[in-house]
Structure formats: structure tokens, C-alpha cells
Amino acid sequence: MIRSVALSLAGIAALAGALAARATPVGSVDQSAILSDGMPRTLSAFGFFADAPAQVPGKSVVPYRLNIPLWSDGAEKLRFVYVPPGKQARAEGEGLLDLPVGSALIKTFAFPRDGRRHLVETRVLLHRESGWVALPYLWNEAQTEATLAIAGARVRLTTPQGEEIDYRVPNKNQCKECHGLDGAVVPIGPKARNLSRDWLDAFAGQGHLDRVPAVAAPLPLWEERASVAVADAARGYLDVNCAHCHRPGATASNSGLDLRWEQADPRALGVMKRPVAAGRGAGELLFDIVPGHPERSILAHRMGSLEGGVAMPELGKSTVDRDGLAVVERWIRSLLPASGATEGGRGGG
Amino acid sequence: MRMTLIAPLALAAVASPALAATHDVAAGEGAQTRLQEALILAEPGDEIVLGAGRFALDDGLSLDVDGVTVRGAGMDVTVLDFSGQKGAGEGLLVTSDKVTLRDFAIENPKGDGIKSKGADDIVYHRVRVTWTGGPLSTNGAYGIYPVESTNVLIDGVQVSGASDAGIYVGQSRKITVRNSLAQANVAGIEIENSRDALVTMNMVTRNTGGILVFDLPDLPVMGGGNVLVQHNLVVDNDTANFAPPGNIVAGVRRGTGVMVMANDAVTVENNMITGNPTTAVMVVAYPRQYEDSRYNPYPRKVAIGHNMASGNGTDPQIGGGEQLVAMFGGALPAVMWDGLGENALTVDPAMSGWTLALTKQGQGPDDARPAPAKFAPFADAVDRAAVGASAELDARVG
Numbered sequence: 001m002i003r004s005v006a007l008s009l010a011g012i013a014a015l016a017g018a019l020a021a022r023a024t025p026v027g028s029v030d031q032s033a034i035l036s037d038g039m040p041r042t043l044s045a046f047g048f049f050a051d052a053p054a055q056v057p058g059k060s061v062v063p064y065r066l067n068i069p070l071w072s073d074g075a076e077k078l079r080f081v082y083v084p085p086g087k088q089a090r091a092e093g094e095g096l097l098d099l100p101v102g103s104a105l106i107k108t109f110a111f112p113r114d115g116r117r118h119l120v121e122t123r124v125l126l127h128r129e130s131g132w133v134a135l136p137y138l139w140n141e142a143q144t145e146a147t148l149a150i151a152g153a154r155v156r157l158t159t160p161q162g163e164e165i166d167y168r169v170p171n172k173n174q175c176k177e178c179h180g181l182d183g184a185v186v187p188i189g190p191k192a193r194n195l196s197r198d199w200l201d202a203f204a205g206q207g208h209l210d211r212v213p214a215v216a217a218p219l220p221l222w223e224e225r226a227s228v229a230v231a232d233a234a235r236g237y238l239d240v241n242c243a244h245c246h247r248p249g250a251t252a253s254n255s256g257l258d259l260r261w262e263q264a265d266p267r268a269l270g271v272m273k274r275p276v277a278a279g280r281g282a283g284e285l286l287f288d289i290v291p292g293h294p295e296r297s298i299l300a301h302r303m304g305s306l307e308g309g310v311a312m313p314e315l316g317k318s319t320v321d322r323d324g325l326a327v328v329e330r331w332i333r334s335l336l337p338a339s340g341a342t343e344g345g346r347g348g349g
Numbered sequence: 350m351r352m353t354l355i356a357p358l359a360l361a362a363v364a365s366p367a368l369a370a371t372h373d374v375a376a377g378e379g380a381q382t383r384l385q386e387a388l389i390l391a392e393p394g395d396e397i398v399l400g401a402g403r404f405a406l407d408d409g410l411s412l413d414v415d416g417v418t419v420r421g422a423g424m425d426v427t428v429l430d431f432s433g434q435k436g437a438g439e440g441l442l443v444t445s446d447k448v449t450l451r452d453f454a455i456e457n458p459k460g461d462g463i464k465s466k467g468a469d470d471i472v473y474h475r476v477r478v479t480w481t482g483g484p485l486s487t488n489g490a491y492g493i494y495p496v497e498s499t500n501v502l503i504d505g506v507q508v509s510g511a512s513d514a515g516i517y518v519g520q521s522r523k524i525t526v527r528n529s530l531a532q533a534n535v536a537g538i539e540i541e542n543s544r545d546a547l548v549t550m551n552m553v554t555r556n557t558g559g560i561l562v563f564d565l566p567d568l569p570v571m572g573g574g575n576v577l578v579q580h581n582l583v584v585d586n587d588t589a590n591f592a593p594p595g596n597i598v599a600g601v602r603r604g605t606g607v608m609v610m611a612n613d614a615v616t617v618e619n620n621m622i623t624g625n626p627t628t629a630v631m632v633v634a635y636p637r638q639y640e641d642s643r644y645n646p647y648p649r650k651v652a653i654g655h656n657m658a659s660g661n662g663t664d665p666q667i668g669g670g671e672q673l674v675a676m677f678g679g680a681l682p683a684v685m686w687d688g689l690g691e692n693a694l695t696v697d698p699a700m701s702g703w704t705l706a707l708t709k710q711g712q713g714p715d716d717a718r719p720a721p722a723k724f725a726p727f728a729d730a731v732d733r734a735a736v737g738a739s740a741e742l743d744a745r746v747g
Binding site: 150151152153154166168171172173174176177180183248251253254256267273274275276277278279280281282283284285286287298307308309314315317318 | 381382383385386388389390407408411412413434435436438442444458459460461466467486487488489490491494496497512513517519520565567568569570592593594595596597637640641
């Protein structure tokens with residue numbers, strides 16, 4: 001008969017970890033853990049941190065922030081990028097930095113607990129010869145180590161807004177639902193237009209980036225959303241939070257909705273566009289965006305829902321992002337029925 | 350680690366990779382994690398064998414490995430129960446090629462049942478998707494939902510309760526839907542923005558509409574057509590429409606047997622179509638406004654061949670329905686056309702027809718001038734050699 005294998009994750013992971021872990025000096029990245037095929041069982045095997053519980057990065061591991069971050073139930077996010085010594089990322093205009101093989105992106109999700117930062121999970125994106133690989137690591141109660149959680153997990157916690165939720169740590173496949181583009185896994189966050197000029201200067205100055213790209217239209221800073229043009233704030237938010245799926249070649253391509261920053265066609269952005277496969281997600285509503293009427297727009301309706309099959313985004317959301325929704329509603333309200341295109345354009349009103 | 354023990358005897362019987370492994374997953378404590386791990390750690394050619402019993406699942410599952418078979422112990426005994434689902438847009442998401450799903454059931458997913466996206470060469474065999482509360486607008490949209498895929502075989506599945514379409518194939522090519530039962534959904538079977546589809550030997554009953562063949566604007570893939578609908582039982586589709594109003598299927602009239610909207614070359618023949626209160630067959634243009642210049646809203650070369658049609662059109666959900674029924678002598682003719690489109694349809698002379706005689710795309714019922722219609726005689730325009738999934742998928746069924 002075909003051999004029957006009762007699956008033992010622990011066994012697999014332990015072996016992979018053993019292969020990858022070798023003796024790694026604290027704070028020095030183990031290149032083989034990034035490059036080899038295994039799935040290291042623990043986060044510490046990579047050596048990304050000088051002090052992982054305190055989230056102090058090791059040598060060549062550079063923290064960064066995004067102008068507009070992806071919202072994840074209000075989690076505090078700590079982001080780091082690693083480019084191997086002797087290699088450089090390449091600037092690709094306003095878009096994603098082209099990180100060389102051997103690079104890694106590291107993102108830790110934390111929530112406050114008892115007045116202190118409590119680490120929940122760290123997700124790593126590893127650039128291997130075969131492409132990018134996404135792995136989720138779940139922090140232990142003692143906050144001493146994070147362990148591979150390939151099937152994800154649910155963690156009971158309280159958000160900064162005080163909502164008690166079953167926070168979802170995504171499984172390895174779910175990583176790809178957001179990070180998938182044309183069948184491959186790609187990073188989402190570090191696009192030049194969503195990074196500050198100062199950071200890009202410094203990153204290039206340290207030799208990690210070949211040059212500082214010209215960015216004509218950077219995303220505004222999220223904390224300045226009240227003072228910038230509402231179209232910029234909203235379109236930036238939609239680009240960062242929605243467009244990794246709602247774009248050609250990605251998970252929600254079949255919806256025909258394209259929420260990327262660079263998309264200029266109002267219909268593709270959802271203005272007076274009818275839903276395709278929204279099912280009951282559409283509620284009683286007929287169009288993705290009805291200019292002037294967030295209360296009649298499916299997009300706002302689904303952002304404001306927590307119900308499975310209705311709520312958007314489908315992953316990484318157990319609570320409604322009130323601030324994000326408010327900006328999007330304000331933008332929709334600002335759109336004029338007859339000239340949704342011009343008024344809705346970035347830098348418009 | 351993966352074991353390397355191989356019993357040589359069985360290898361001859363296994364068509365694909367010689368190192369195929371089976372991973373047994375039983376119902377019970379931790380099923381969510383154990384099953385999801387198996388789906389992630391499977392390698393191409395592997396088989397994941399689900400035991401009998403109810404798997405209580407609280408999150409969507411996903412498969413992203415090519416060539417994997419997920420096999421249960423039968424659609425009535427292996428049940429993936431999503432009644433407690435907290436997240437994800439579907440019960441099971443498949444994003445890899447050459448996958449076979451067979452002999453298990455999915456119950457009460459919060460969104461869609463099984464979605465396969467960009468998943469070529471996929472087989473669904475004896476899979477059941479059920480919303481156990483019956484037809485409710487709070488049920489998920491689609492039961493079986495392949496989209497943006499080439500070569501899709503759906504055989505012997507059962508779907509009931511979907512608030513959109515029970516079996517929905519969208520933006521795909523080379524499709525066979527056969528031997529399946531769709532009941533108590535809004536649409537039983539829907540082929541949308543797809544080409545080269547064969548819908549045959551299915552039973553569709555107690556849906557709002559039985560079999561729909563649609564082509565819609567504003568989608569990445571348009572130009573649906575070359576669809577053959579034959580040898581189906583389309584019986585008593587009389588459930589009130591329970592779709593959320595925004596959906597295109599919310600416009601489907603209760604009691605529609607077979608409906609073709611837009612599309613190029615669709616043949617409907619040798620079906621038994623009975624007891625559908627609005628109409629046996631409906632052929633119409635896309636009725637709404639659209640701005641997509643790539644889109645053709647009219648039906649072209651729709652051919653209605655010989656069908657056994659009786660007891661349809663007796664209680665049509667159409668404005669002025671009672672008068673119409675009286676005017677036509679107790680029941681509407683079998684084939685209803687909205688009057689739009691050049692060379693829109695041809696019909697077997699034995700089937701009676703009528704038209705709304707609309708003159709412009711986008712007109713509504715108020716513009717209708719109902720009258721008996723004479724159509725050009727049945728002229729099949731489907732390229733029959735091209736319809737359906739490729740024959741090699743049959744090897745995975747049985």
C-alpha cells in the first residue's frame with residue numbers, strides 16, 4: 001500500500017529547526033536559516049534579534065515604519081528588514097524595493113497587556129532561491145521564544161480599544177492569500193512610496209539600497225490623515241489595506257475591483273460598480289461605491305462588518321478599524337455623483 | 350519527517366508520483382490545526398484521507414499544493430462542520446492545480462463552501478455542501494465555486510441552501526458539471542463569464558432558477574459562450590428568491606428553468622424542464638446600464654433544441670402575469686425572449702415562444718409589448734468538440 005504517515009508536525013519542525021539552527025552568535029543572522037529549505041522551529045534560530053523579547057534588532061537588521069500601515073485589530077507592529085552583507089536592495093521607482101535573495105522581512109505583532117507590550121506573533125518573509133516564503137511564529141506566554149505555528153492559531157486578547165477578541169494568527173497558506181501575486185509570494189509593505197525619504201536616505205547610506213528612488217506621490221502619514229487631502233488619506237488606506245488582494249493577479253482579482261494607489265479609473269475603483277461575487281456580503285446595497293453616500297456603498301458596509309462572509313478584509317480582522325472606516329466614509333461622501341473621477345482622484349479634494 | 354518506506358505492490362496502481370504519501374486525519378480534538386497542517390505539509394501527489402465523523406472547524410481551510418487529493422469516507426459520513434466558523438471567506442480555499450476533492454461534505458460555511466481560484470485541472474467528486482437551515486439569505490453565496498480556472502470537472506456533487514448559486518463556475522474555461530444535484534439554492538447551477546462548458550445529467554430542483562448561463566460586464570474575463578446544456582432534469586424550481594438584493598441573481602424570477610443572459614453560442618437541448626412557474630427557458634440581454642466598452646450585452650446564437658417541457662409558465666413572476674397567462678391560454682409558451690439582439694436565438698419548431706418585444710438594451714418591464722414569437726428553426730452553433738473538461742480528469746473519478 002501507499003505508506004501511511006500520521007502527520008507529526010513537531011517531528012518535521014524539530015528536524016528542520018535542527019538543520020537550520022546551528023550555533024548562531026546572538027544578534028548575528030544565520031544566513032542558512034533564511035536560505036535553506038527548512039522551516040526553523042523557533043524564531044531565535046534566525047538570529048534576527050540581539051534581544052528578541054525586547055525587539056532589539058541584531059546587526060544588519062534595520063527597523064522601519066510605513067507611512068500608512070496595514071491595520072490588524074489595532075496591533076502594534078514592529079517591522080524590520082534584513083539584507084545580507086555584500087548585497088543590496090534595488091529601488092524600483094515608487095514600488096516595492098527589490099530585495100535580493102537572502103533577505104528577510106520581519107514583523108512582530110504586539111498588544112498591550114497589564115500596561116506592558118505583549119508580543120503575540122512574529123511573521124517572517126524569507127527570500128530564498130526558490131522565491132519568498134512566509135512563516136508565522138507564535139510567542140509563548142513567558143515571552144522568551146516564538147515557535148513556528150504553521151497552521152496558525154487563535155489567541156484570546158484585548159485590543160487597545162478594549163475589545164476582547166479571538167485574534168487570528170494566519171496559517172502559512174493564509175500568508176499567501178495576501179502576499180500572493182500571479183502565483184508567487186511577494187512582500188507587500190516596503191514600497192518606496194510608503195517609506196519616508198529620511199529612511200530611504202539612511203538605508204541607502206548604510207549601503208543596503210542601490211539608490212534613493214524618486215517618489216512623486218508618497219503616501220501621506222496616517223497620523224496626519226485629518227490634515228491631508230481626504231482622497232489621499234483614503235486612497236492610501238485602501239492601497240495599503242485592500243489592494244494586495246483587490247488588484248489584477250491577486251486573490252480578489254475576479255472581483256474586478258482594483259484599489260491600488262495608481263488606479264485612476266473610477267469604475268475599477270468601485271465607483272458605481274456592481275458587485276460580482278459578493279454574495280450576501282453586498283447586504284442590501286447595489287454598488288461598491290455610491291458617490292456622496294457611504295451608507296449606500298458596499299465597500300464601507302463590508303469594512304464596517306464583523307460577520308464572516310461579509311467582513312472585509314477576510315483575514316486579519318476581528319474588529320472594525322473605526323479610524324480607517326471614517327476616512328473612507330469621508331472620502332466617499334466627498335465624491336460628487338457626476339464627476340466622481342476628478343473629485344475622487346488623489347490630490348483632488 | 351516524511352517516511353521513505355514504500356510498499357512496491359501499490360505503486361503500479363498509483364498513476365502519479367511514485368512517492369505519494371497518504372496522511373490520515375481523524376475528526377475530534379484539534380481537527381482544525383491537524384487538518385490545516387496536513388493541507389500545508391502535503392507534497393504533490395499526496396492524498397489526505399479524512400476519517401468518518403464530524404470535524405468541528407472554526408476557521409477556513411486552504412490548500413495550496415499541486416496534485417493533492419483530499420478524500421473523505423463519503424459525503425454523508427465525513428462532514429466538515431463550519432457552524433462555528435469565525436473567519437475567512439469560505440470553508441475551503443484551493444489555489445493550486447491538479448487537485449481532487451472527493452467524498453466529503455461541508456456544512457454551514459459562513460461564506461462560500463469550496464472556492465478554487467486559479468486552480469486548473471481540478472476535480473470535485475461526490476462532495477456535498479449544505480446550509481442545513483434551508484434557503485436563507487444569511488447563508489453563504491456559493492456552494493461549489495471554481496473561478497479563473499481551466500479544466501474543471503464537477504461530478505456527483507450536491508449543494509443546497511446557497512444564497513447565490515449552488516454550483517457556480519466563473520471566469521473559467523473547459524468545464525463539465527454533471528451527475529449533480531442542486532436544490533433549494535437561488536440559482537441551481539450558474540455558468541458565468543465562462544467558455545466551453547458542458548452541463549449535463551444534473552438534477553436541479555426547488556431553486557429559484559435552475560440553470561443560468563450569464564455573461565456580465567466589468568469583469569476581468571468576459572466573452573462567455575460555447576456552452577452546452579443537455580440531458581438535465583430542471584424540475585419545480587419554485588423557491589422564492591432569497592438572494593441579497595445587490596446580487597445579479599436577485600433579479601432571477603422565481604420559477605425560471607433555464608436562463609441565458611448575453612453569451613455567444615449556447616445550446617439547450619434534450620432536457621426535461623417541468624413545473625417551473627415563470628418559464629421553461631428565458632433568453633435575455635443584460636438588463637442594466639453598463640459602461641464597459643469590451644462587453645456585448647446581447648445573446649447571440651442561442652439554440653433551443655428539443656426539450657421535454659411541460660407545466661411551466663403557469664404562475665409567472667412577471668408584471669401582469671395573470672393576464673399574460675390568460676392571454677396565452679393557461680400557461681406561457683416555453684421559450685421567453687426579451688426581443689433584444691441580432692441572431693439572438695433559434696428554437697426547435699415544436700417549442701412555443703413569446704417575446705417581450707423590447708427595442709433597446711436597458712429597457713424595463715414597462716416597455717414590454719408581449720406577443721407570441723416565431724423563431725428561426727434550431728441551428729446549433731456550439732463547437733461540441735471543445736466543450737467540457739478534458740478526458741484525463743475522468744481518471745480521477747470513480
